[in-house]
Amino acid sequence: MLHELSITNFAIIDELHVSFAEGLNIISGETGAGKSILIGAVSLLFTAGAELVIRRVISRTGKNRVQINGQMATLANLAQISESLINICGQHEHQVILYSENHIDILDEFGGFLAERKAYEDIYSRHQQICGRIDKLEDLCRHREEKTDLIEFQLTEINNLNPHAGEDAALAEEKKVLSNVQKLADWSDRAYSLLYAESGCISAQLKEVLARIDDIQKIDPGLRLSHSDMENSYATLQEAALVLRDYRGKLVFDPGRIAAIDDRLDAINRLKRKHGGTLDAMLVRKREMEEELQQVSGVEEELLRLRQEKDAVAGDLREKAIVLSKLRTQAAAQLKDAVDAEIHDLNMPHAGFFVHFLSRCSEEEISYGPKGGDVIEFYLTANAGEEPKALSKIVSGGELSRIVLALKNVLSQTGSVATVVFDEVDSGIGGATAEIVGRKLQDISAHHQVICITHLPQIASFGGRHLRVTKRVVSGRTSAMVEEIDEQQKIEEIGRMLGGVDVTETAKDHARELLAAAKAARVSPGRGRRRHAEKSAHQ
Template sequence: MLTELAIQDFAIIDKLSMTFTDGLTVLTGETGAGKSIIIDAVHLLAGGRGSVEYVRHGTKKAEIEGLFTLDSDYRQVYETANLYGIDIQDGMVVLHRTITSAGKSICRVNGKLVTLAILKEFGKDLIDVHSQHETQSLLNPDNHIQLLDLYDEKAITKAKKEYIQLYEKLVTLQKRYKELSENEQEMSQRLDLLKFQKNEIEQANLVPDEDEQLEEERRQLANFEQIYNGLQDAYNALYGEQKGIEWLNTANQALQSSRDYDTFIAEKAEEMSNHYFLMEELVYSLRSYADTLQYDPERLNTIESRLNEIDRLRKKYGSKVNDILEYLGKIEEELEEITNKDSHLAKLEQQIDDTWQDAYLEAKQLHDLREKAAKDLTDKIHHELKDLYLEKASFAVAIDKKEKAGKMTLHRDGFDAVQFRISTNPGEPLKQLHKVASGGELSRIMLALKRLFAKHQGVTSVIFDEVDTGVSGRVAQAIAEKIQQISNRSQVLCITHLPQVAAMADTHKLITKHEENDRTSTSVEELSTTDKVTELGRMITGTKLTETAKDHATELLELASNYKKHDE
């Protein structure tokens, strides 16, 4: 969830720091006080499009920083962090966004500079912003198949994984078939190139690991004098009269002569004896190796010439001799395929047909699982819509099969095209969600969907920016209850003008603006219970605060408290 938010020099905000908790936090205040500006800042923090217009007049840059705390359930955030080499410690993620007056955008995640695209990757997993005028992910038909799969994730994920493996194999085979059946001119040119490369590599008569062995031998010959002198100096220091080995032998004999009289000496005498024999063996090894060394300047020239030849090939075919030999193997396979193209095409056709059949069967299983999930989702959506006083609305999950020339068209999600449709009035045909005209209806439909999908989408914070616009009365109360239900599964931040929604808040923050030194600034105050009554009364009357409004506000808070206890 979003734990801390710091904003500086952003629009009319000079400096603002806010602390958030879980549950439902509402932000209220007069129009123009800066409520939506705070949400705009969060949206930018999640990778939204920036503008120099956001930089407070007279300052050089606007800065936004948010601290998010995670638990192990948000595995997608950890996977994204691993992908981009960002360390997450103690389940904390800090997003930072700077927009300069020159129009530059600087993004950081846990202190590491990232691109805006990477910031957006984190943002989509951490924050889900919904506003009255924004195209929302739930209303985008392109996302509906993923949402349906999330709805019955346990059953569908396994089947989808098996299907994707077959689909990727099918795509690979189809790509190879296309490459092999290209026009004759391109294939002939490819054949000539492969023959030339094969001949060039074979003429070099490469041996596995040859480059590494030659480089090692070159190092020895190039540094022969230093190697030989080092061996000789070490040997002369250890072997001979009054040298190392002789003194070690003297020490060994001294300890051996006294070992029978003291357990400590006996122990050390044993160690000394072992060390002496090891050193004696080392001296013999140094002498034997030195005897094998011979300086051959002609051999050094031969090695340099051979490595130059290998380097020429490495620039073309691989960083090491083994890579070049591996590439040669691939060339030979491709040459054999092209030379015997017809038989390979026939073989590929059969493999494509077999794989397509297997993939189709898995896609059919996916389709059946989705049909079952769609039925259950439809029933639950109708129940949610009834709670929101859209009992006459009709919702459906349309699952169409993609076909071409009488054959199913497979794509990464199977052969299904999924679309959520709704009709809000009896007798009207089902329409796509985003084509529903009424703002109030749109808000309720979105809340119904969000209520069901909040636990599946896995975002840490859900933000509603005046999604309750255009509703009142019992519908307002129903929306308040639905938003509160969503906050049981995800942290919810909500800007609202409805007292019913504000009464449901676990935390209520009042946004106000004031003038200081001829500049407008925004401030935030967390309200006490008494202050909540005053603010709710203001929201109810809109003008002068009356005792009746205060009584009504108190009653609203009591009703909300009772509802939340019952909902638990």
């Protein structure tokens, strides 16, 4: 159950701490006081035993921080945990029940065969994957000759050219050298002459320097110069001169080679534009096309294997679809009986609930869908003599509210959710029906914690713990606050809900009568509570 809710800086709530009890917890207050904000906070917390403390902080930038028992967690972790903790029934839930595509989910949840459905869904997903792969390969077969011809033509172009990685850059470098042969020859000739060839060249001058240093050191050893270092420098200059001479000897202007390079680069660049824009991209595409050609050549074998696998999976899928349909047929009758009993309790004595199979899975014919071979929609007849109508055609808000309550009560008895939250359960009802709904909520609270927002005194009178929401304005800012009220304050609050601005003694007397009647009802359980006890004993 939900023990305590703490909220800080959420909508018009600055800070509050609310404690909840077992049984039926009523939340009341003036319209706009902030009652639904409490439910919104609970819904936000659980979107997405031992004591469990959940903390969710949302920054002004919208970032979320979730802690579960003090440990950091993800929103996915939070959603997984909350599925078995709390069920919130508000305006959104009314819309969910109206949409026929959700009815099969409700039936499967009631029947308790979600594991069987999950097994079907897994096989269905695999079947769809195989069918998709077969479609692609069959399409490939239809265009195989055309595609094969294209791939082979493109590969032939590349293979005939036979480029290697980095070739375009190397050719561009070679062309640059050949285009500047005359400059390179002149510069290398001049450098060689300065170093070695002409009179007064650098190497000759350095040789003269070495001789003079040698003469000085013979007379005065005090000259601290390394003769070997100077000789190494001289040898280096000689080596550089020889390298320049050899380089110059290899420089030959070859216009034919330049033309050949241009042709080769043109051919490479033409294919580069067709296959990715770079030589590396073209070589990658070449490998891809070779792999595609292998795949195309083996497509018949792959198709044969996939078709055999499809037949095997289809047989398993058919078997699981038929089993699921039989389970649904049984569960549909049980759900009808259970909901009929509930709506009869809710002041709809002539109403009837029906589970229509718009399309049913059979041995002869199966139309596979993601949830099985059945299409289901809930129907209702609200009055004697009326034809059943789809829930989506129900106009009365009061009828819809009671259907939602009936379904929630039935489903809560089959699931493991500990806390059920109702918002707008009193929409479109009043008078005796409101009292009956209050009794029904009391019945549910016998085996679940119930938190209910209500505007109706008949429902509020059944609450075990009653929380009142009020608004106040401090320093120009509106904020909401929640307080638990005692028995005397309950009389005042229910009197306010019965009357107008001023709570009269007549309203208070009526409130006392409602509270006394609700207390008597708790002492003498209703049919819903007895039915749950009988079901538990039977199980």
